[in-house]
Amino acid sequence: MAKVSAVIMIYDIRGFTSASKKLPTADLGAFADAAHRAILGQFNARRADFIKNLGDGHLMIWETTAEPETALVKFVVDASSAARKAFPAFVAEHLAAQGIAGLVFPTRIGFGVATDEVSKSDDYYGKAVNLAARLQNMARPEGLALCERSFAMAGDRAAMQRRGFKCTKASLKGLGTVPVWTDRPFSWGRFFAALTPLFIAVLLPLLYVLLADADPKDRLPGGDAIQRWLDSGEMSLFRRARSDAEVRASAHRMRGAITKAILAVRQGNGRIATSLQSVKDDDSSVWGSSQAIAGLLSIPNLAPAEKRELVMRYADGLFRDGEFIKDYGWRVLPEREYTICEPVCWTIVLLARALGTPGLLQPGEREIYMERLAKAQAATAIYRPLANGGWNIFPNQKHLGHFSPYSTALGLLALLETRAAGLPWAGSVPERDALLKRTAEFLLAHYTRRGGSLGWQRTSAASEPISEGMSLQLYAELMRAEEQNAIVLPAEMLAEIPRHLERLVGRKANDPDDAGEYIESFRSHTGAELPGTESINFIWHSWAIETAVRWLDRTKRFPAPHHEIVAVRRALGVLVVDMEAGRTKTAVEGQSFIGGETLLGLSVVPAP
Incomplete structure (x- = not known):
C-alpha cells in the first residue's frame, strides 16, 4: 500500500436522504444525476485522479508531489465555493426544465477539504480522508470547511477571512481537537450548541423535539425523524391522532x-x-x-x-x-x-x-x-x-x-x-x-x-x-x-x-x-x-x-x-x-x- 500526498474533497447534498422519503423516486433520481453532473463540472479544469460516488455526494482526490501545489489547493477551494453559489440556481433551472411544480428539492451543499498524506491501494485510506469527511459534516447547514493546511495554501489569510472563513477549535471523532476554517451561514443548530451545558444536555433536546412536533412542514433538520419517533410512541403533543x-x-x-x-x-x-x-x-x-x-x-x-x-x-x-x-x-x-x-x-x-x-x-x-x-x-x-x-x-x-x-x-x-x-x-x-x-x-x-x-x-x-x-x-x-x-x-x-x-x-x-x-x-x-x-x-x-x-x-x-x-x-x-x-x-x-x-x-x- 503506497503513501501519496493528496488534496481530498468530499461534498454532500444537504437534505437528500430526507427528500428521498417524500419525493417521487423518478423525479429524485433525475435530479440527483443532473445535480452531481453540475457539481462535478465545476472541477473539470483539473480532473481528479479518483472520484467515488457516496450517494448524497462524492469523494474526489487529487494526487500531488511530496509538497502539494498551492495552485491545486486554491483551485479545489475556489471550485467548491463556485459550486456552492451556483447550486440553488441550478435547482431552479432543473425544476423549470422538467416542468415540475409543487416539489421542494435540496438546494444546499456542504464541502470539506483536507490536504495530507493518504494510503493508496484499490481505494484511498488514512486520517486525511476521515478528516475531509468530518470537515464536510461541519459545513452545515451548507458551506465549506478547510483543515489548517488547506486554508494556509488556498490564498492570502486576510483575503480568505474577508471571504467569510472563520477559525474554530473542533473536537473531531477519532482525530482529536484541531483548528478548522469554515465559511458557512448562520445556523440555529450552532447557536444552540454554544449555550450552557445544562441547556444542551436537557432543555435544548426537549425544546427541539417540541419544535419538530409542532412544525407542520418538517422544516427543522431531523424533524421528520423526530416526528416518526414521537408517532411510534404516540407521544405527540401538537399532532394528536383522534380517538x-x-x-x-x-x-x-x-x-x-x-x-x-x-x-x-x-x-x-x-x-x-x-x-x-x-x-x-x-x-x-x-x-x-x-x-x-x-x-x-x-x-x-x-x-x-x-x-x-x-x-x-x-x-x-x-x-x-x-x-x-x-x-x-x-x-x-x-x-x-x-x-x-x-x-x-x-x-x-x-x-x-x-x-x-x-x-x-x-x-x-x-x-x-x-x-x-x-x-x-x-x-x-x-x-x-x-x-x-x-x-x-x-x-x-x-x-x-x-x-x-x-x-x-x-x-x-x-x-x-x-x-x-x-x-x-x-x-x-x-x-x-x-x-x-x-x-x-x-x-x-x-x-x-x-x-x-x-x-x-x-x-x-x-x-x-x-x-x-x-x-x-x-x-x-x-x-x-x-x-x-x-x-x-x-x-x-x-x-x-x-x-x-x-x-x-x-x-x-x-x-x-x-x-x-x-x-x-x-x-x-x-x-x-x-x-x-x-x-x-x-x-x-x-x-x-x-x-x-x-x-x-x-x-x-x-x-x-x-x-x-x-x-x-x-x-x-x-x-x-x-x-x-x-x-x-x-x-x-x-x-x-x-x-x-x-x-x-x-x-x-x-x-x-
Missing part, C-alpha cells in the same frame, strides 16, 4: 345530517332530487338516485324497515318500459336520448346492497331482484367492448380503446359489491371473479406518475393530469379487491397510500374536487351518431375516509410501522372530526351524488 370514539361520533352525526337532507328531497316515485336544495318533483336521475340510495343502504343510521321502503318504492319503477333500455341501461338524464355507463354501475351497487342486506327482501322478492340485477349486469357489456378490463363511458364508441378510468372504477365497484353480497354476474360466479380480476388488473396497469404525482389520470388522454379524487377511490376499491384475494397490490402503491393520506392532514374542508371531461363520438341506442361530452367530478374527501379505514384494517393482516399507523389515524381524524362541519355543509347543500358518495365513504366507520 376511535371521536371519529365514530363525528361520522355518526355526519351520516345523520346527510340522511335527513337526502330523505327531505325524496320524490313520489322514490327517486332523489338532483339538488338537495330542490323542491321540484321532476328534478332527478337514475344515476344520482341510485348513488344516493346506495349510500343510504350502506349506513347503520336507518332501520331495516326504512331501508326496505326506500328500495321497494324506487326500484319497482326502474325497469318499466321506457325507463330501462335493454342492453344499454338508463338515460344519463331523463331529457337526453342517450345512455352512459355510470347509471348502470350505480344501480348494480344499489341492487347488490339490497340483495346482500339480510331480511330486506322476502324470498319471492329476491327472485325478482335477482332478475333485475342480471338485466343491469347484461347492460354493462356494451360499455366494455374489448374485454381487456377497461370500461367505456359511452356505448358503441367510435374509438373502442378510449376507456374511461372513472367508468372502470365504477365497474370495479359494482363487481366488488356483487361479490361482497355473494351474487353471480350474468348468472356465473366464475365470470364475476374473472371480470373483477381483469378490471382490477387493468386499473393497476394504468397506475402512473405524472407531474410528481402517483395515481390515475382523469381520462385516458395522455396529456391528462393525475386525479386525486379518483386515485383515492381506486386505492379504496383495490384494497377491497386485495382483501377478496382477487389481486396483489404493488409495493410502490402500498408505500404511496399512507404518504398520500398523511399529506391530506394539511387540506381544508372546502378544498374543491377535481373534474374531468370525456369527449367521444358514439352511437346511441336509437342509432343516432352523437358527439358525446360528459363531465365528472371526482370527490376526494369520502374516498379518502374509506382509503384510510381500509388501510388501517389492512395493517391487522399485514403489519405496518407504528408511526405510519399513527399518521394515518391522524389523517382519518382530520377528515372526519376536524372537517365534520365543513364537509357536512358541502354534502347537504350540494347535489345528491355528493351526499350519496359521502355516505358510502362514512359507511366504513363503525357506529358509536
